[in-house]
Amino acid sequence: MSIDRIDPEFRAIPLTALADAALSRAHALGVEHADVRVERITSQSIDLRDGTVTGIVDAVIVGLAVRVIVDGTWGFASHVELTPERAAATAERAVEVARTLRPVALERVVRADEPVHAGAIWVSDYRIDPFAVVTRDKVELLTERSHRLLASDGVDHVRAGVSQVRENKFYADLAGTSTIQQRIRIGPSITATAVDRAAGGFETMRSLASPAGRGWEYLTGEGWDWDSELAVLPELLVEKTKAPSVDPGSYDLVIDPTNLWLTIHESVGHATEYDRAIGYEAAYAGTSFATPDKLGTLRYGSVHMHVTGDRTVPHGLATIGYDDDGVATTEWDLVRDGTLVGYQLDRTFAPRLGLGRSNGCAFADSPHHVPIQRMANVSLRPDPAVDRPTEDLIAGVERGIYVVGYRSWSIDMQRYNFQFTGQRFFRIEHGRLTGQLRDVAYQATTTDFWGSLDAVGGKSTWGLYGATNCGKAQPMQVAAVSHGCPSALFRRINVLNMRSERQ
Amino acid sequence: MSELVSQPWTQLKAQEIVERILALPDVGAGRVVIVSETSAAVLRWANSTMTTNGHTTSRAVSVIAMVAVVGGTAAGVVSSSAAVTHPTQLQDLVRAAEDAARGAGPARDAMPLPEPTGDDRTWADGAVQTSIGVYETFAEGLAEVLAGPQRHYGFASHEITTRWLGTSAGVRRRWAQPTGSVELNVKSPDLTGSAWTGASTADFADIDVVALAAQASARLGWGRRQVKLPAGRYETLLPPSAVADLMVYLAWSMAGRPAQEGRSALTGPDGPRTGERLTDLPLTLAADPFAAGFEYEPVLITTHSGDGISVFDNGAAIRRVEQVREGVIAELGYSRAEAVEFGTTFTPPGGNLLLTGGSAASPAEMVARTERGLLLTCLWYIREVDPTTLLLTGLTRDGVYLVEGGEVVAEVDHNFRFNFSPLDVLRRASEVGATERTLPREWKDWFTRAAMPPVRVPEFNMSSVSLGR
Numbered sequence: 001m002s003i004d005r006i007d008p009e010f011r012a013i014p015l016t017a018l019a020d021a022a023l024s025r026a027h028a029l030g031v032e033h034a035d036v037r038v039e040r041i042t043s044q045s046i047d048l049r050d051g052t053v054t055g056i057v058d059a060v061i062v063g064l065a066v067r068v069i070v071d072g073t074w075g076f077a078s079h080v081e082l083t084p085e086r087a088a089a090t091a092e093r094a095v096e097v098a099r100t101l102r103p104v105a106l107e108r109v110v111r112a113d114e115p116v117h118a119g120a121i122w123v124s125d126y127r128i129d130p131f132a133v134v135t136r137d138k139v140e141l142l143t144e145r146s147h148r149l150l151a152s153d154g155v156d157h158v159r160a161g162v163s164q165v166r167e168n169k170f171y172a173d174l175a176g177t178s179t180i181q182q183r184i185r186i187g188p189s190i191t192a193t194a195v196d197r198a199a200g201g202f203e204t205m206r207s208l209a210s211p212a213g214r215g216w217e218y219l220t221g222e223g224w225d226w227d228s229e230l231a232v233l234p235e236l237l238v239e240k241t242k243a244p245s246v247d248p249g250s251y252d253l254v255i256d257p258t259n260l261w262l263t264i265h266e267s268v269g270h271a272t273e274y275d276r277a278i279g280y281e282a283a284y285a286g287t288s289f290a291t292p293d294k295l296g297t298l299r300y301g302s303v304h305m306h307v308t309g310d311r312t313v314p315h316g317l318a319t320i321g322y323d324d325d326g327v328a329t330t331e332w333d334l335v336r337d338g339t340l341v342g343y344q345l346d347r348t349f350a351p352r353l354g355l356g357r358s359n360g361c362a363f364a365d366s367p368h369h370v371p372i373q374r375m376a377n378v379s380l381r382p383d384p385a386v387d388r389p390t391e392d393l394i395a396g397v398e399r400g401i402y403v404v405g406y407r408s409w410s411i412d413m414q415r416y417n418f419q420f421t422g423q424r425f426f427r428i429e430h431g432r433l434t435g436q437l438r439d440v441a442y443q444a445t446t447t448d449f450w451g452s453l454d455a456v457g458g459k460s461t462w463g464l465y466g467a468t469n470c471g472k473a474q475p476m477q478v479a480a481v482s483h484g485c486p487s488a489l490f491r492r493i494n495v496l497n498m499r500s501e502r503q
Numbered sequence: 504m505s506e507l508v509s510q511p512w513t514q515l516k517a518q519e520i521v522e523r524i525l526a527l528p529d530v531g532a533g534r535v536v537i538v539s540e541t542s543a544a545v546l547r548w549a550n551s552t553m554t555t556n557g558h559t560t561s562r563a564v565s566v567i568a569m570v571a572v573v574g575g576t577a578a579g580v581v582s583s584s585a586a587v588t589h590p591t592q593l594q595d596l597v598r599a600a601e602d603a604a605r606g607a608g609p610a611r612d613a614m615p616l617p618e619p620t621g622d623d624r625t626w627a628d629g630a631v632q633t634s635i636g637v638y639e640t641f642a643e644g645l646a647e648v649l650a651g652p653q654r655h656y657g658f659a660s661h662e663i664t665t666r667w668l669g670t671s672a673g674v675r676r677r678w679a680q681p682t683g684s685v686e687l688n689v690k691s692p693d694l695t696g697s698a699w700t701g702a703s704t705a706d707f708a709d710i711d712v713v714a715l716a717a718q719a720s721a722r723l724g725w726g727r728r729q730v731k732l733p734a735g736r737y738e739t740l741l742p743p744s745a746v747a748d749l750m751v752y753l754a755w756s757m758a759g760r761p762a763q764e765g766r767s768a769l770t771g772p773d774g775p776r777t778g779e780r781l782t783d784l785p786l787t788l789a790a791d792p793f794a795a796g797f798e799y800e801p802v803l804i805t806t807h808s809g810d811g812i813s814v815f816d817n818g819a820a821i822r823r824v825e826q827v828r829e830g831v832i833a834e835l836g837y838s839r840a841e842a843v844e845f846g847t848t849f850t851p852p853g854g855n856l857l858l859t860g861g862s863a864a865s866p867a868e869m870v871a872r873t874e875r876g877l878l879l880t881c882l883w884y885i886r887e888v889d890p891t892t893l894l895l896t897g898l899t900r901d902g903v904y905l906v907e908g909g910e911v912v913a914e915v916d917h918n919f920r921f922n923f924s925p926l927d928v929l930r931r932a933s934e935v936g937a938t939e940r941t942l943p944r945e946w947k948d949w950f951t952r953a954a955m956p957p958v959r960v961p962e963f964n965m966s967s968v969s970l971g972r
Contacts, residue, residue: 046607047809053607055808058599059563059582076557080586097557106552135606143608157766195765200772201891202765280549283656283688283699286883289971368559410884410920412898412971417920419896419966421888441888441896443920443967474547474555474658476948494967498889501922501966 001121006182010040010168019172021084022066022091029095033069035173039367047161051146063367066091070098072108078368112350112358114327116176122321124183125314126215130164133216149192152234157193177326186218187211187468194241205237208258208405210465213315243436248497252400253490254393257463259422261483262406267446268307269378271415272334274343285472286413290340298340301450307335309376311360316377317466317480324371325362332359346373365477372473379484387458390487400428419443439498457486515587521669524593532576533569533616534671535817540630543662551655558635565806567814568600576613578814579603580806612813612840616672620820623676630665631679637661637707644712656688668804674818678800681705684951689719698722699880699901701942703951722902726914738876739963743955745882747943751950753925754856757826758811759835763845768893779832781929786860788827790853797952799854811836821851855952861935866957869936871909878904881944893924919965934959
């Protein structure tokens, strides 16, 4: 890929000189490994309420980080100043930290090998850099869409917004790998609210558009059909306000990718993180029921369940060319034929599973944070043989609910018990949709839920959805991640009524 | 693995950055500068060994430009963590903020910036630093704890954020905010039992880690007898940490505009529910910048606008706000512009949360008065399920204990998912004990300064069993 596509302001930083200064100083100090990261993270958020801007915030984070291994012990240091002198001094501090911690570090670091990737350049899939679009134009687009909804019957309030990030990352290590990467992500949102003052209640309906590894073109029709969705949003909202409240009980659920991605994130994505599985996150994010002793034997779900991890899918929020260990990214299996077969790893964890190579999950959210193992795009495969449409899944349900869009989510620290709500719930009777329901939440234990997976939709039902606010570690680091999935049919899932839960 | 970030190198001092930016020409309708410098020291441990330690400092400069535009005044905010080494960078920040403002168009929360309310004698002082040295005594105790027979996991964090606020209206205020907390998760060697204790602190001088670990170990001892219980409604003793997590969410949900516009649980058929009695217990939920040991900045400092908060209010004096007073919903949050719009009083957000009005009873005394009920440790993964009632879901974590005949008789060998509204915690509380300093476990990354009592809720909804331990 051409260097011309990398942001000129990032290219203007003396990246090679910084790397040479830090790596040569680290080498002279006798390290076994050293790597340098230089990052520049540019972001902008725009928020509107009822067609008026409530806030525009632009921010930039820059810095340089040096990580070393000395006598099997990690050392890390970072700085905001981007000069060769400071880079060398930062390397010295990292070595100092490693030497200080050597006596209290119980484990010696052993890392998987990785081929050298010299001079690699990688840029994510997008057409229009959002930071090349003038702010006024962005505001006008969001204002027009807000007014379009406000002008519709039954819509009393509208919130709209877009967050945009350009992440520039340079990595170089003593082995000879050096990479320059740029990725863009964008998170649009628009929500309509209907207020029923007489009843003292209100209801909302949000766009199903997800944050994505795309550019400004995502806001203008590429990857999402805004006009079609905005045209139906008000009537869906009005229908929802009049919909009957669900009878709690057991239902077959056909879950749309716009909802299922988050269930995958919580019940499979986090549960197959190796650092959680061995207790590193026990006091905070939690552990996992899917411990390494069950690898290859744990029945995670039915035979229809095939889940992969990847950092390669186009427009994926966790997609990148090379991770923060300098590892070329890839795709691999986490759950195959319903059985746990893999974990998300970095170069330190791979050897513990007896693997020769990392699958590329090292990531730091800032130049001032240490890379940790972070979530890949964790995705459910569509049916490989039949391109079964969602309608066919619905047709196979006697009494059920079609769940669309995500809203509330919660899962326990071992990733067993979860509860999710959604944006739109359609009653299924005798294989047909018969209007919306309100107040629906579904609750299950992870392995029971995936065990009840009866069918997956085909590739034409597949969609890529995700989040930009996944938190982990202390101090907390935030990461963006996508999940691809087809529509899927789950039998006999416990459905709650949110109103009666409160009684 | 270890983490260490050295001092940011800058030629310009914080006050100098503020003055230079405010001195740049064409202030327009107003200009606000916030320089924020954070010094943080952390210790993290897992499997009874240290994992991540470090000391970091970081600085961010934020410029808020107020610009006259067709139809009113607009605001734009630009923040940068880049080292400020050239005055031209400051010019770039102002230009970018003005561009953002012009792009935004007229703001509904536009107001003249507040006038200064007095001199800040600390204005010229530097940033307050913390260091790994803050853990000197703590680390000795922790070493003793980690050498014990149980498996230990946890995190200690101490940070001091110094902020300098300067506005074109003449405000010059500096505030150094210490924020500290420790969490200990103690597991039995076979990992079947898990307990937790946590505390918030300003300086770690009041933290006895050996005593905290002993409390957690004592709770592990309650696990010698294990029982299974079905989902259902249980009389539940919510400890102060759990009450804090529920009340923090309630406080965050008490903005005035949504209640005025009918899109909040604080809305009734006749508008905002202010004046509605929640309980006959004389409970008061308040944020108070002057509460001893829980202090936060006495003037408003913000880089964003939203419901109940506005960048145009930077420098406005902050006061004690009582969201619930003597059992009655009292004050909702309003920026100055919203106060004008809705004909009410400027009611700023708070940096602490205090629930008072209970008895002198300790959690142990409340256990002694319990015929049959559940004693919780803390709550986790709390999310809003129904915004119209503020119904929240979440899980119990690290210890649910069965109380019978006034004593803890067993540990429940699983957790529960709950569905309950914090409004209903106040409405249905049958007993409230003595308020104490506590750490809201769920929200501690954003909120640590809380003082809460233990609360008895007769029929807390444990919606389902979680096998998670």
